[in-house]
Amino acid sequence: MMQVATVVNSKGGVGKTTLTANVGAELARRGRRVLLLDLDFQASLTHSFYRPADVERQIDRRTVADWYMAAGRRGAGPDLMRYVSWPQEVRAHTRRNGGELAIVASAPKLEGVAARLGVELGDPSSRRYQDRHRRVVMRLADGLRLLRREGFDYVLIDCRPDFEILTRSAIVASEGVLVPAQPERLATFGIRHLTERLTDFKKNNFEILGWSPSGENRVEDLAPAFLGVVFTRVRHGGGGPGPTPSSQRVIDEVRRLFPTFTAMMRESLDFQTGVDRLLPAVFGLRPDIATEIRALVDEFESRIGP
Ligand SMILES: Nc1ncnc2c1ncn2[C@@H]1O[C@H](COP(=O)(O)OP(=O)(O)OP(=O)(O)O)[C@@H](O)[C@H]1O
Ligand SMILES: [Mg+2]
Incomplete structure (x- = not known):
């Protein structure tokens, strides 16, 4: 069964895109169809797998923006499958076990x-907001629902550092939400703010969508699970193995308060060179990085369930 997970944090530069690329790549290496x-107009995820010239040549008018434009105001829109492409560089690493890494690209x-x-959604206090919310915010969910027959095991959605319409559209389309965060001062504060917004949004969304006349919606369909916080860009060193003492303090504090993954992603330039080489770091030369990502993917698969 296809499982959809969204990677969110309204804070920028915490490693959302890097996590999405590496988790997706590792899942595909294991034989999953991913x-x-x-969903970010800066298209960092797209550019983790394609050179700019190749985006133009190979994807052209098949980005998620084009899908939204073609969908117009009509329900689920055209078949999202027509907007899917398969980057070449990762193929050698993913096809051995029958896995596949596909992408719906983005563009400015x-x-x-x-x-x-x-604009289409308009003001929440206005009449017919419920209908418009159903149409606008649920459009991506509707599009992805049609994709369920294509045999993907996982869809991972990379969002912008915000909580705007596209991010909310991704959340309602998901079974799970992943929150990458850096173990820094104020991390607890940021994560609390984000989880509160998530809870409010799930509640509002259920109020808007839950009581549809036909009653076809259920809260569990509309409310993704909070899979947990993933610590990213974790600095190591400071005398011993593992995170620096100051990072470890934040990690311990966050762990007391929120569901958290045991596996973490360390700070390493390899993640950046991975982007330059169009090959996520999990496929690179550093065994410690691959080990971390594999542990993260083990947890991800067990948390999101079959
Ligand atoms: N674990 C890491 N170690 C070192 N650099 C990293 C790591 N993770 C991400 N980076 C680098 O930090 C920058 C931001 O990472 P990334 O794009 O993944 O963050 P993001 O949360 O998606 O950002 P945005 O909010 O802008 O979408 C990139 O240059 C990326 O290569
Ligand atoms: Mg990003």
Whole structure:
């Protein structure tokens, strides 16, 4: 069964895209069929797998922005499968076990699309907001629902550092939400804020969608599980193995308060060179990095369930 997970944090630069690329790549290496969906108009995830020229040549008018534009105001829109592409560089690492890494790419024009969706959604206090919410915020969920027959095991959605319409659309389309966070001062504060927004949004969304006349919606369909916080860019050193003492203090504090993954992603330049080489670091030369990502993926699969 296809499982959808969204990677969110309204804080920028915490490693959302890097986590999405590496977790997706490792899942595919294990033989899973994985679809990555880039929902950020800066398209960092897309550019982790394609050179800019190749995006233009190979993807052209098949980005998620084009899908939204073609969907217009009609329900689920065209078949999302027509917007899927398969980057070449990772193929050698993923096909051995029958896995696959596919992507729905993004492009700068998604920014304009998001703005138009905002206009279409309008003011929550206005009449017919419920209908518009159902149409606008659920559009991606509807599109992904049609994809369920394509045999993907996982869809991972990479969001912008915000909590705007596209991010919310991804959340309602998901079974699980992953929150990458850096173990820094104020991390607890940021994570608390984010989890509160998530809870409020799930509640509002259920109030808007839960009581549909036909009663076809159930809260568990509309409310993804909080899979947990994943510590990213964790600095090691400071005398012993493992995180620096100051990082460890934050990690311990967050662990007392929120569901947290045991596995973490360390700070390493290898993640950046991975982007340059169009090959996620999990496929690189550093065994310690691969081990960390594999442990993270073990936990991810057990948390999101079969
Ligand atoms: N574990 C890491 N070690 C070192 N550098 C990292 C790591 N994770 C991410 N980076 C680098 O930090 C920068 C931001 O990472 P990334 O794009 O994954 O964050 P993001 O949360 O998706 O950012 P945004 O909020 O802008 O979407 C990139 O240059 C990336 O290569
Ligand atoms: Mg990003």
